[in-house]
Amino acid sequence: MWTGAPASPVRLIYSALFYFLTPIILGRLFWRGRKLPGYSQRWLERLAIYDSESEPGVIWFHAVSVGEAEAAFPLIRAIKNRFPTQTILVTATTPTGSARIKEVLGDTARHVYLPYDLPDCVDRFIRHYNPVLAIVLETEIWPNLYHACGERGIPLAIVNGRLSERSARGYLRLRSLTQGSLSCVRLIAAQTSEDARRYIAIGANPNSVVVAGNIKFDIELPVEALERAGALRSALFGRRPIFIAGSTHPGEESQILTAFSALQRQFPELLLLLAPRHPHRIGDVIAECKKMGLTTRLRSENKPAEESVDVFLLDTLGELRCFYAASDVAFVGGSLVPIGGHNMLEPAVAGLPVLFGPHIFNFAEIGCKLKESGGGIEVKNTEELALWAGRLLSNESLRSEIGRNGKRFVSSNQGAVQRAVELLSSLRTGDS
Structure with missing residues (x-):
């Protein structure tokens, strides 16, 4: 014992330092509140x-x-x-x-x-x-x-x-x-x-x-979840191709929106599904979209993204995994800026090809092995993000092959x- x-x-x-700083910590808590x-x-x-x-x-x-x-x-x-x-x-x-x-x-x-x-x-x-x-x-x-x-x-x-x-x-x-x-x-x-x-x-x-x-x-993605993802896609997006960027951070959304604007010239019907890591930042992201002349629709509005909508913003919690499964190509955020990356396995288990930036020190081994398995692609900047997303969106067989590789990688490590x-x-x- x-x-x-x-x-x-x-x-x-x-402990003494923590006690001394506690009033400041509580003050910051209420300030954030x-x-x-x-x-x-x-x-x-x-x-x-x-x-x-x-x-x-x-x-x-x-x-x-x-x-x-x-x-x-x-x-x-x-x-x-x-x-x-x-x-x-x-x-x-x-x-x-x-x-x-x-x-x-x-x-x-x-x-x-x-x-x-x-x-x-x-x-x-x-x-x-x-x-x-x-x-x-x-x-x-x-x-x-x-x-x-x-x-x-x-x-x-x-x-x-x-x-x-x-x-x-x-x-x-x-x-x-x-x-x-x-x-x-x-x-x-x-x-x-x-x-x-x-x-x-x-x-x-x-x-x-x-x-x-x-x-x-x-990670689990049961049949019911896949069926729900299919139903959501049909109801909200119709036949539009979907590029999803999940768990994004400040300084990253602008790069993603720039890449998306370039992709739109090649894929006029393309919809960007953007999911900020912290939903309370949604106002800042909307402002960024407006600055670039892109129209938005909030998930919380529960309305379809008609052709005039460029960016569908996921402002709810707990739905990202489902919306990965409702998309075609995924980018995982926190990786074009030095945050350390986020969970690349969620889109991989849904069978999507996974793109991520160079800053993945929190997921270094997963990112390396996902690339080695043929299920993930590292992009170094905005230009590479647009280039690879375009290749994948234009080639269904390549998308499927990379998606299968990623899904196999996840299951083999469970x-x-x-x-x-x-x-x-x-x-x-x-x-x-």
């Missing part, structure tokens, strides 16, 4: 102050935002099936992640925001829920939270662990703090051998690190969820 790591001077300094009300709502949860009765003995998952939550859903369901009498708690840090968790899991799981990493907040959170198993998705390391789990003997796991070179360099600068935090982790199920190596380099116990694969490969379930089950039953 873990007996806890002693409080270190560096963690005391970290002026445009996005979700940030100023339920703020007491961030301090672990609850108006509900305590519910001890939960299996607790933490998924930062929408991307981590989407990846976690199959794992959450699998763990619920393995331990059906156990209450599931899912935390997030963003309003969009929170909304998606509520929408998908509904009453099958409890949900609150993750509290700030302050000793008293963490203590209240753990006393309120008393987790029997704690599972953090992907990357986040919170020193006080991790220490509290170790001190109380709560099995803590990092699942789908991902650590880019840039993140690893940042953690290495604080290795004494990071190593103390990671000493409280029983299991790190890393996505790749490179991720495992980086975790060990920043202080993880090598005996706690295993390579379990990427649970994002265990199984990480089941591996994670077995590893986590051994922690839950005390075998580790």
Whole structure:
């Protein structure tokens, strides 16, 4: 049984700085809430102050935002099936992640925001829920939270662990703090051998690190979803060819719109389906479209995109995967600007050829292997984006071949969820 790591001077300094900055953090929260009300709502949860009765003995998952939550859903369901009498708690840090968790899991799981990493907040959170198993998705390391789990003997796991070179360099600068935090982790199920190596380099116990694969490969696109995608395409777009750009960011939409304008000269009926990563930015994207003389239609209007509409804007949450399946060619954003890329597997599993930019450091291995499989194409700039999208739109057999390659690549790498379930089950039953 873990007996806890002693409080270190560096963690005391970290906590003192966090307390000092908390008024500023809360002020920023309310400032952001002026445009996005979700940030100023339920703020007491961030301090672990609850108006509900305590519910001890939960299996607790933490998924930062929408991307981590989407990846976690199959794992959450699998763990619920393995331990059906156990209450599931899912935390997030963003309003969009929170909304998606509520929408998908509904009453099958409890949900609150993750509290700030302050000793008293963490203590209240753990006393309120008393987790029997704690599972953090992907990357986040919170020193006080991790220490509290170790001190109380709560099995803590990092699942789908991902650590880019840039993140690893940042953690290495604080290795004494990071190593103390990671000493409280029983299991790190890393996505790749490179991720495992980086975790060990920043202080993880090598005996706690295993390579379990990427649970994002265990993506599901059931027949009903494909049928819905077909129905949506017929109702909203008719016979128009569709070029979709998903999870886009500031500075990227202008490049995509420029490429689309060039494509329109070759394909006059072409419709651009544009899905900003953060829907609250939709006003800025509309302004960008108007500046370029392009007409728009919002998904939330629930009206067809007639021939006069150039850009169909996806301003809703949770529908991107379905609209990928309703399109012909996909570009995955966060990659023409240095964001690090987003999930290329969602369009790949739908059988679409996948284009992405050069900035994919968060998905470096997936991007490399997707290219090697013949299912993905890297474009370096606006001109290459227009060139490759045009080639694919004009050649149905090439589109189909690349789409099949990508779909095969996804299916051949599945199984990480089941591996994670077995590893986590051994922690839950005390075998580790």
